[in-house]
Amino acid sequence: MNKTVLITGSSRGIGRETALYLANKGYDIVLHCHSNIQKAEETAKEIELSGQKARILQFNIADRIECKNVITDDIEKNGVYYGTVLNAGISRDNVFPAMEDDEWDDVINTNLGGFYNVLKPIVMPMISERVKGRIVTLSSISGLAGNRGQVNYSASKAGIIGATKSLALELAKRGITVNCVAPGVIDTDMTKDLPVDELKKLIPMKRMGTAKEVAALISFLLSEDASYITGQVISVNGGLHL
Secondary structure (H helix, E strand, O other): OOOEEEEOOOOOHHHHHHHHHHHHOOOEEEEEEOOOHHHHHHHHHHHHHOOOOEEEEEOOOOOHHHHHHHHHHHHHHHOOOOEEEEOOOOOOOOOHHHOOHHHHHHHHHHHHHHHHHHHHHHHHHHHHOOOOOEEEEEOOHHHHHOOOOOHHHHHHHHHHHHHHHHHHHHHHHHOOEEEEEEEOOEOOHHHOOOOHHHHHHHOOOOOOEOHHHHHHHHHHHHOHHHOOOOOOEEEEOOOOOO
């Protein structure tokens, strides 16, 4: 296949599981981390053991200049990516009246700003090289339905949905698809402090989802079989609607 996919936030959680899943499907992987280089290196070794290539980029998705410099340099050295999975993000939960300015700014600048910062240096090379590739973004059930204590997070994830749909319209004639995956309650580090037993009562399937179940959908959206699917938001949430 010899197709390379960049996955942001791939040192742990959904990003890591997606990297391993895609490697097993024959993709070469460009891992990304902000600070946890050790975990990224461990993931890279696992990928290489599966017979695929892996390399690591380290940058802050909220830093526009750093994103541009690191990604542009990597593309110039190694070629255009076939796919990009925008997985990296943060949460800073607080009820709105008590929310601090930096809690709002950090989440918006990282989650929504990261969409622009990461994709801006990637899209034009894809167009120039006539790569009929794939872009998959990650939103959240919070971006679809809202959630108490997550006005900032919900705003950022809803913004990703709008940006995904608009970019899909712009790139459709280029044969580049842009879709969004909206996970529900997934068993990762980010959900370990949630009241799981109470949440399970709200989920029709009565369980949390797994990172592998999200990775499987991402893998499909990256495949040739998904070439006529674009501008879509697909939920992985066990039937949960907050």
